[in-house]
Amino acid sequence: MADSDPANNQPAGYVPPSVWQWDKGNGGQFANINRPISGATSDKDLPVGKHPLQLYSMGTPNGIKVTILLEELLAAGYSGAEYDAWLIKIGDGDQFGSGFVSVNPNSKIPAMLDRSTDPQTRLFESGSILFYLAEKFGAFLPTEHYKRAETMNWLMWQMGSAPFVGGGFGHFYAYAPFKIEYAINRYAMETKRQLHVLDTQLGKTEFVAGDDYTIADMAIYPWYGGIVNNAYSAAEFLSAGDYANIRRWMDQLEARTGVKRGRLVNRAADGLAERHDASDFDRLLAPAAG
Numbered sequence: 509m510a511d512s513d514p515a516n517n518q519p520a521g522y523v524p525p526s527v528w529q530w531d532k533g534n535g536g537q538f539a540n541i542n543r544p545i546s547g548a549t550s551d552k553d554l555p556v557g558k559h560p561l562q563l564y565s566m567g568t569p570n571g572i573k574v575t576i577l578l579e580e581l582l583a584a585g586y587s588g589a590e591y592d593a594w595l596i597k598i599g600d601g602d603q604f605g606s607g608f609v610s611v612n613p614n615s616k617i618p619a620m621l622d623r624s625t626d627p628q629t630r631l632f633e634s635g636s637i638l639f640y641l642a643e644k645f646g647a648f649l650p651t652e653h654y655k656r657a658e659t660m661n662w663l664m665w666q667m668g669s670a671p672f673v674g675g676g677f678g679h680f681y682a683y684a685p686f687k688i689e690y691a692i693n694r695y696a697m698e699t700k701r702q703l704h705v706l707d708t709q710l711g712k713t714e715f716v717a718g719d720d721y722t723i724a725d726m727a728i729y730p731w732y733g734g735i736v737n738n739a740y741s742a743a744e745f746l747s748a749g750d751y752a753n754i755r756r757w758m759d760q761l762e763a764r765t766g767v768k769r770g771r772l773v774n775r776a777a778d779g780l781a782e783r784h785d786a787s788d789f790d791r792l793l794a795p796a797a798g
């Protein structure tokens with residue numbers, strides 16, 4: 509551990525104890541659902557609808573990656589991608605119900621069941637879900653060797669990088685109970701570095717992995733497009749308007765029906781809490797009368 513004068517620590521005088529103890533009341537947003545152990549805290553079955561694919565999720569950046577892909581598949585005519593989307597309220601701890609934990613032992617959305625296979629297939633980790641669906645339907649994942657590898661490069665880049673944006677920058681800038689300059693500077697630097705990586709790539713290619721629109725775009729857009737769209741109210745702080753290539757790519761994606769629909773799913777406040785049929789979107793996406 510780097511040497512430091514405890515007087516400069518935050519809070520002043522803090523010295524990490526030899527054995528860490530769980531302080532339930534740390535005051536940060538989400539403190540009530542964070543625990544140092546895994547597993548179910550209540551017995552609760554998951555609902556099951558009529559379609560083969562059952563999605564248990566919430567309309568966060570990790571959640572909408574999957575609903576964008578499902579809506580893109582449906583828009584492209586893959587009717588087997590019909591799905592029921594159930595809302596898992598992570599702020600209320602729904603991810604710790606026994607049914608959810610049996611699908612995702614990591615207690616995080618998104619999670620999915622494919623009931624068309626025997627035995628049925630459980631899915632967790634958004635990148636794994638995107639890959640599974642792209643393979644199952646043979647769509648949005650190129651088959652040529654180089655293009656497929658490049659798509660997976662960028663999908664894995666997103667899965668490895670975005671936790672620094674959400675769990676790092678977003679947490680310390682927006683959710684921590686007080687502002688820590690060191691932490692905010694560290695993660696703002698890394699978030700801007702990642703935005704620059706993406707902007708540079710999109711200066712060379714139409715979509716992230718090349719000429720084709722793929723699951724890599726669907727994974728990356730909710731996070732980095734989210735920052736440009738002012739997630740954490742941080743667009744100005746991060747000068748997000750400077751990334752013109754990201755903006756150009758976002759405009760292309762946001763014009764797509766699949767992206768428009770996917771962004772609305774499992775959002776109780778400003779979209780569809782649940783989604784069971786394409787007609788569920790009608791009241792939200794219908795042109796305003798008059």
Ligand SMILES: N[C@@H](CCC(=O)N[C@@H](CS)C(=O)NCC(=O)O)C(=O)O
Nearest residue numbers: 541568570598616617618633634635
């Ligand atoms: N690496 C996971 C991350 C999933 C994740 O962090 N989900 C968050 C919401 S975006 C969650 O469920 N949080 C609830 C909790 O931490 O208890 C993925 O990509 O699926």
